Amino acid sequence: MSAPIIEAQGLGVKFVRNRRRQLRIREMFIHRGGRQPNAGVFWPLRDVSFAVRPGDAVGVIGRNGTGKSTLLRLIAGVLIQDEGKIIVRGKVAPLLELSAGFSNELTGRENVHLVGSLHGLSNSFLKKHFDEIVDFAGDQVSKAIDTPVRHYSSGMKVRLGFSVIARLPHPILLVDEVMAVGDAEFRKKCYVTIDRLLGEGRTLVLVSHNEGDLTRFCNRGLYFEQGKLVTDGTVQDALDAYNGVVRA
Numbered sequence: 260m261s262a263p264i265i266e267a268q269g270l271g272v273k274f275v276r277n278r279r280r281q282l283r284i285r286e287m288f289i290h291r292g293g294r295q296p297n298a299g300v301f302w303p304l305r306d307v308s309f310a311v312r313p314g315d316a317v318g319v320i321g322r323n324g325t326g327k328s329t330l331l332r333l334i335a336g337v338l339i340q341d342e343g344k345i346i347v348r349g350k351v352a353p354l355l356e357l358s359a360g361f362s363n364e365l366t367g368r369e370n371v372h373l374v375g376s377l378h379g380l381s382n383s384f385l386k387k388h389f390d391e392i393v394d395f396a397g398d399q400v401s402k403a404i405d406t407p408v409r410h411y412s413s414g415m416k417v418r419l420g421f422s423v424i425a426r427l428p429h430p431i432l433l434v435d436e437v438m439a440v441g442d443a444e445f446r447k448k449c450y451v452t453i454d455r456l457l458g459e460g461r462t463l464v465l466v467s468h469n470e471g472d473l474t475r476f477c478n479r480g481l482y483f484e485q486g487k488l489v490t491d492g493t494v495q496d497a498l499d500a501y502n503g504v505v506r507a
């Protein structure tokens with residue numbers, strides 16, 4: 260059997276909430292304004308272990324704030340863990356938190372070139388395929404391609420972001436709640452593209468609250484509760500665990 264393309268071993272990351280603002284004057288006086296060693300520290304993910312095989316399509320499932328996006332950021336390498344390991348054997352095409360990493364002050368055109376080249380697409384490839392990338396993103400984006408991205412709607416940003424990211428030849432695709440923002444026409448395009456990429460043997464990690472999307476694409480499911488991986492099985496196992504808790 261081939262080695263896992265993504266492997267998490269005892270993975271954990273901690274964040275610090277800025278509690279200082281919340282301290283009352285009496286507490287400030289008692290602590291003399293100083294911080295307690297663990298004040299505000301919390302672990303959005305801890306002790307997480309799993310393996311993903313090449314070609315798997317994994318749905319990451321859980322209620323709001325259970326660490327799903329944090330996990331994708333760790334896989335993408337934009338966040339570094341505090342405990343354990345995350346091993347990723349291949350390049351990652353990330354569409355995270357409704358953004359392909361666009362810079363708001365740059366135009367759509369500039370962002371396509373910036374993000375594309377940051378991910379390793381050559382200038383000649385980007386020039387050759389620029390019109391297709393913009394056409395895929397749709398009319399509205401096409402008309403606004405020379406406008407700074409800060410004036411785009413979230414749907415427009417996601418359309419253009421997906422259009423660039425889907426062009427990357429990387430073996431791992433990370434998709435965080437993208438289809439939820441797009442309209443029906445865009446969702447249809449996403450479905451066709453993701454089907455094609457999976458058909459080519461790419462590995463997908465998909466964060467979604469949409470059961471239809473999860474069952475459509477995913478063979479595996481990881482269900483998280485408060486930063487802990489509770490169920491690692493088929494996508495149906497993970498959905499059953501989630502629905503059991505939500506309906507309780």
Ligand SMILES: Nc1ncnc2c1ncn2[C@@H]1O[C@H](COP(=O)(O)OP(=O)(O)OP(=O)(O)O)[C@@H](O)[C@H]1O
Nearest residue numbers: 274275276303321322323324325326327328329330
């Ligand atoms: N940079 C950060 N600093 C501090 N806390 C953060 C940071 N990013 C996320 N968090 C917190 O970490 C927890 C997990 O967040 P995360 O975005 O991973 O959840 P999620 O499962 O993706 O949620 P949702 O379904 O709402 O998108 C939340 O409590 C969130 O407030």
